[in-house]
Amino acid sequence: MTITRRTALAAAAASPLLGIDAVAQPSTPVRGGTLNIAQCSANRRSASPQNARHPYFLVDATTRLPYGCLVWVNRALQLEPELAERWGPADESMAVWDITLRDGLLFHDGTPVTARDVVASFEFHRTRSPFARQIERIEAVDRLTARFFLDAGNAEFPFVLGEYDSVIMPAAPPETIGLSGIGCGPYRIVSTDPNRSIVYERFDRYWRAGLPLLDRITLHNREGQQDSAIAGLRSGQFDVVMTIDPTAARQIGRDQDYVVETGGGGYHYVVQLPQHPGSPFLDKRVRQALAYAVDREAIVRLVYGAQNGWVGNDSHLVAADPNFLPRPALPRAQAVARARALLAEAGHPNGINLGTLYWSPQTPEAGRYFQVLQETVREAGITIALDQRPNDGYVQFRTGDNDFAQGRFHRFAMTAVGPRNPGISLFRMRGANVESGHWRGPEQDRYMALYRQAMATREDAARRAMFHDMQRILHEEVPALLPAGAMTFAVRRRNVQGFAFHPQIWSVRFDEVWRS
Amino acid sequence: MIVLVLRRGALSLVTLFLLATFVFFATEVLPGDALDVSLSADEMAMMPPEVLARRRAELGLDRPVLERYLGFLGGLLNGDLGRTIITRAPVADIVAMPLRNSIALAGVTLLLALPVALAIAMAAAQAKGRALDNAVSGAAIIGYSIPEFVTGLLLIAVFAVWWPVFPATITASTDDPLGVLLAAAPLAIATTIIGSIAYLGRILRVGLIEVMAADFVERLHLSGIPRWRILWLHALPAAMIPGLSAAALYAASLVSGVVVVELVFAYPGIGAELVRAVTRREVHVVQAIALAAAVCVVLFNLLADLGIAALDPRTRRA
Numbered sequence: 112m113t114i115t116r117r118t119a120l121a122a123a124a125a126s127p128l129l130g131i132d133a134v135a136q137p138s139t140p141v142r143g144g145t146l147n148i149a150q151c152s153a154n155r156r157s158a159s160p161q162n163a164r165h166p167y168f169l170v171d172a173t174t175r176l177p178y179g180c181l182v183w184v185n186r187a188l189q190l191e192p193e194l195a196e197r198w199g200p201a202d203e204s205m206a207v208w209d210i211t212l213r214d215g216l217l218f219h220d221g222t223p224v225t226a227r228d229v230v231a232s233f234e235f236h237r238t239r240s241p242f243a244r245q246i247e248r249i250e251a252v253d254r255l256t257a258r259f260f261l262d263a264g265n266a267e268f269p270f271v272l273g274e275y276d277s278v279i280m281p282a283a284p285p286e287t288i289g290l291s292g293i294g295c296g297p298y299r300i301v302s303t304d305p306n307r308s309i310v311y312e313r314f315d316r317y318w319r320a321g322l323p324l325l326d327r328i329t330l331h332n333r334e335g336q337q338d339s340a341i342a343g344l345r346s347g348q349f350d351v352v353m354t355i356d357p358t359a360a361r362q363i364g365r366d367q368d369y370v371v372e373t374g375g376g377g378y379h380y381v382v383q384l385p386q387h388p389g390s391p392f393l394d395k396r397v398r399q400a401l402a403y404a405v406d407r408e409a410i411v412r413l414v415y416g417a418q419n420g421w422v423g424n425d426s427h428l429v430a431a432d433p434n435f436l437p438r439p440a441l442p443r444a445q446a447v448a449r450a451r452a453l454l455a456e457a458g459h460p461n462g463i464n465l466g467t468l469y470w471s472p473q474t475p476e477a478g479r480y481f482q483v484l485q486e487t488v489r490e491a492g493i494t495i496a497l498d499q500r501p502n503d504g505y506v507q508f509r510t511g512d513n514d515f516a517q518g519r520f521h522r523f524a525m526t527a528v529g530p531r532n533p534g535i536s537l538f539r540m541r542g543a544n545v546e547s548g549h550w551r552g553p554e555q556d557r558y559m560a561l562y563r564q565a566m567a568t569r570e571d572a573a574r575r576a577m578f579h580d581m582q583r584i585l586h587e588e589v590p591a592l593l594p595a596g597a598m599t600f601a602v603r604r605r606n607v608q609g610f611a612f613h614p615q616i617w618s619v620r621f622d623e624v625w626r627s
Numbered sequence: 628m629i630v631l632v633l634r635r636g637a638l639s640l641v642t643l644f645l646l647a648t649f650v651f652f653a654t655e656v657l658p659g660d661a662l663d664v665s666l667s668a669d670e671m672a673m674m675p676p677e678v679l680a681r682r683r684a685e686l687g688l689d690r691p692v693l694e695r696y697l698g699f700l701g702g703l704l705n706g707d708l709g710r711t712i713i714t715r716a717p718v719a720d721i722v723a724m725p726l727r728n729s730i731a732l733a734g735v736t737l738l739l740a741l742p743v744a745l746a747i748a749m750a751a752a753q754a755k756g757r758a759l760d761n762a763v764s765g766a767a768i769i770g771y772s773i774p775e776f777v778t779g780l781l782l783i784a785v786f787a788v789w790w791p792v793f794p795a796t797i798t799a800s801t802d803d804p805l806g807v808l809l810a811a812a813p814l815a816i817a818t819t820i821i822g823s824i825a826y827l828g829r830i831l832r833v834g835l836i837e838v839m840a841a842d843f844v845e846r847l848h849l850s851g852i853p854r855w856r857i858l859w860l861h862a863l864p865a866a867m868i869p870g871l872s873a874a875a876l877y878a879a880s881l882v883s884g885v886v887v888v889e890l891v892f893a894y895p896g897i898g899a900e901l902v903r904a905v906t907r908r909e910v911h912v913v914q915a916i917a918l919a920a921a922v923c924v925v926l927f928n929l930l931a932d933l934g935i936a937a938l939d940p941r942t943r944r945a
Contacts, residue, residue, distance in 0.1 A: 159716045339795070339796045345788045
């Protein structure tokens with residue numbers, strides 16, 4: 112048979128219908144090559160040449176390249192061992208946990224990873240990371256076992272050990288720990304260009320035998336520059352673009368050269384409502400009015416497309432979480448009327464101006480999201496001004512240092528949050544946190560009492576009932592607004608194999624990624 | 628010539644001193660100091676006066692104006708441009724490499740654009756009023772009128788996506804060697820060159836046409852000197868004089884003025900750094916970039932003056 116242009120084109124056109132890739136892919140992983148990644152979202156503090164290798168300042172999509180955590184939260188949000196071989200509560204209180212490391216782990220400089228490094232790392236984390244603050248003390252039991260003493264029982268404590276602010280670093284004083292960029296992850300840092308790019312190369316003594324597969328990975332920060340990132344993908348410069356918005360995912364998904372991956376679960380935005388003296392948000396009715404006024408369905412429809420988004424319930428849980436309890440919904444006209452009535456009760460019969468809502472382009476669609484939010488609350492007489500701030504330094508800007516006595520309040524501002532276990536997600540609405548606006552009062556006390564009770568409960572169904580009660584309190588109190596969320600997307604070239612996106616972007620792993 | 632160089636150099640130093648003074652007073656003394664600018668209106672409204680006073684003291688804003696001014700000038704002489712408000716990082720470290728990169732982009736643009744613009748201008752001037760001249764003039768107007776981001780996106784679409792021969796976005800690092808950086812930026816360079824050729828070509832064409840109509844050119848014609856010789860040896864140097872000044876100002880504006888190109892191509896230059904500094908309210912970085920841009924204007928003008936002096940003996944005698 113003679114292969115003509117016509118038959119070749121016909122075969123190429125037919126192959127997807129037959130379930131065959133136009134280019135046959137080898138099934139055996141191949142070692143070597145470089146993977147170029149562009150990242151369109153950012154969750155980091157400021158990076159300067161002095162701190163650009165520190166885990167707290169990396170773009171969190173690459174946390175697990177140079178660093179490792181004791182546990183890994185998999186794509187189903189279940190725990191899997193990472194550096195720890197086993198873990199468990201030391202007693203019935205679940206306030207003391209023993210964690211045992213794998214034997215033979217090495218840092219990039221060849222020194223062994225021991226319990227001493229775990230202790231030093233968490234001595235640092237427990238003063239910096241909100242999730243690790245429950246750790247009162249840590250001690251090394253033997254060369255590989257560390258014991259964590261918590262301020263209260265916590266059945267879900269191991270999830271904290273998989274957070275991006277929980278990586279294991281070589282022991283050093285708190286003021287210098289982590290600055291070297293040395294970890295025990297699959298890739299070591301070669302060079303950094305703060306706020307712009309970072310280059311990694313394979314660590315040949317990684318604990319997972321035979322992995323990683325690639326020689327080199329480069330990450331290019333393209334926050335706020337999704338179009339540039341996708342143009343780079345199409346021109347062959349990038350192999351993977353992470354955190355693209357649903358519209359871009361839909362468009363590029365039509366092209367056979369690329370595969371769109373979804374992280375599932377998704378992420379959403381918290382709008383923190385500061386409840387400091389003099390703030391309009393001190394009045395619960397104003398917060399409730401805002402919760403009724405925002406058209407959550409419109410955000411989902413206009414920003415994400417109905418299939419990709421979901422309506423939030425003003426808790427940090429994502430809709431895919433089995434513990435998620437939907438907020439009772441009213442038809443739009445009734446919701447607006449209810450918002451107006453609440454404002455009138457609160458002494459604002461002609462509406463209210465809530466000042467400036469600050470946002471940063473943490474994801475490509477953030478601008479659109481807050482424009483829709485701004486427009487929909489206007490229907491109920493609520494005026495909000497929007498002000499975009501850069502991602503770099505945004506965390507400090509948003510949170511201030513919470514020194515109320517000094518007048519350094521946190522702001523009426525947004526932040527993006529990823530999906531986590533309920534123990535972490537619901538803990539974020541504690542009173543002593545900017546994301547709850549420093550919510551106070553008897554309902555907050557009841558919320559935290561339920562939380563402590565739930566954390567000390569082993570039985571899942573009983574815990575779920577308590578989580579539901581907690582969400583009912585949030586529906587009524589609205590300490591913060593979490594109107595809507597969406598799935599996360601990444602796009603890869605078809606020749607990139609072994610890549611799976613993750614609902615928690617800091618948990619994406621590249622150990623098994625290879626290029627065919 | 629030496630006297631001229633010394634005189635121009637001294638004048639440039641005086642200009643730089645005045646510029647530094649202006650930048651300082653414009654950003655520090657006019658209503659609203661560095662702290663005011665770095666805080667949001669809401670934050671200003673909420674902060675108690677004593678807290679604001681303490682923050683001012685931390686930033687040295689409570690010192691007398693003269694003391695701060697002298698400190699600023701002293702810092703400049705030592706290469707100390709202050710520290711950022713948020714990270715307390717040295718401003719000089721933040722500005723140095725992006726400034727180098729922008730000067731390189733401007734320099735390469737000028738080096739490539741000037742000869743092309745000159746060739747086009749000569750061809751158009753020779754064919755004044757004819758089809759070639761009209762075509763060149765029309766193309767120049769179009770080239771100059773199209774916004775750089777449109778040109779950039781068009782070039783990306785054609786040469787990076789449809790026919791992927793050049794990179795769409797620059798992945799080189801800020802501190803990569805200039806050769807590596809510029810090799811990674813062909814479309815960014817092309818974008819700035821297109822606008823530059825259009826702008827410089829128009830100016831040089833007008834200059835050449837004016838010179839070609841001058842009396843001395845007419846006399847040279849009557850003396851029987853060949854047309855090419857008149858053009859290259861007599862008309863061109865005379866036409867280059869206004870062209871050089873325009874090119875110098877244009878190159879200086881390229882250093883800090885190609886923000887859009889830098890953002891479209893992710894070129895790590897001073898324009899993108901300026902945008903970042905403005906959005907972060909980093910007054911000292913903005914101050915340093917404004918000063919650097921002004922220094923570029925002065926230096927490029929100085930170079931243009933020296934070039935003009937080399938071409939025109941009258942300026943050396945003046």
